[in-house]
Amino acid sequence: MIRRTLIAALLLAASALPTLAVNPDEVLADPALEARARALSAQLRCMVCQNQSIDDSNAELAKDLRVLVRERLTNGDSDQAVIDYVVSRYGEFVLLKPRFExxxxxxxxxxxxxxxxxxxxxxxxxxxxxxxxxxxxxxxxxxxxxxxxxxxxxxx
Structure with missing residues (x-):
């Protein structure tokens, strides 16, 4: 009885942990590039959810943006070049933290x-x-x- 309660409590606690929307097929083989992609994805707003980063969102557009960020990084773009490219396509609103201009x-x-x-x-x-x-x-x-x-x- 106590064991079942403990298992149920652990499962409940685990379900409360934040889940990331990055699918396994999106993850890059190079850990350094993947870390950069995750950092950039955390800065970009999901245009569907609007209060989530594309790293946290399960929306199709967020997935497309995550893939786009990873493609640009594997093509050799710098972090700033990737951000500038996404902003040029979607506007300043895509940035979770607006630039100070x-x-x-x-x-x-x-x-x-x-x-x-x-x-x-x-x-x-x-x-x-x-x-x-x-x-x-x-x-x-x-x-x-x-x-x-x-x-x-x-x-x-």
Missing amino acids: TKTLILWGAPVVLLLLGGTAMAFAARRRAGRVTGVALSDAEAKRLSALLSDRERG
């Missing part, structure tokens, strides 16, 4: 700029409001007039 600077910098602008606007608004609240005290004539208005209001 001028066009992405706007994307990354906009929240910071908006936060600074909002903070500055709030500081100016608070300063303006504080200036109104701490105004000059009422003169004697103004205080008497205010008292008269308030007493008339209470009576009537």
Whole structure:
């Protein structure tokens, strides 16, 4: 009974381990090239799944991209050449971690700029409001007039 429970627990734990989608027929014979291919595949987004790398995805397009990466590496391309080739075919979206360029600077910098602008606007608004609240005290004539208005209001 305990043995069956232990075996079931081990099988359950093993099923929770992450599975990689690389098929045995895709694996390169050269371990160094295979390691490079796996590293590159981990950087590329599956265009079907969109939140998985092509290394983790079982989609057909991901398999095609894995095969393409391995073909380019076996043809002698550098890692950067492979990435550039895939980006030229599928666009910047295929990269899981976008490149830091001028066009992405706007994307990354906009929240910071908006936060600074909002903070500055709030500081100016608070300063303006504080200036109104701490105004000059009422003169004697103004205080008497205010008292008269308030007493008339209470009576009537």
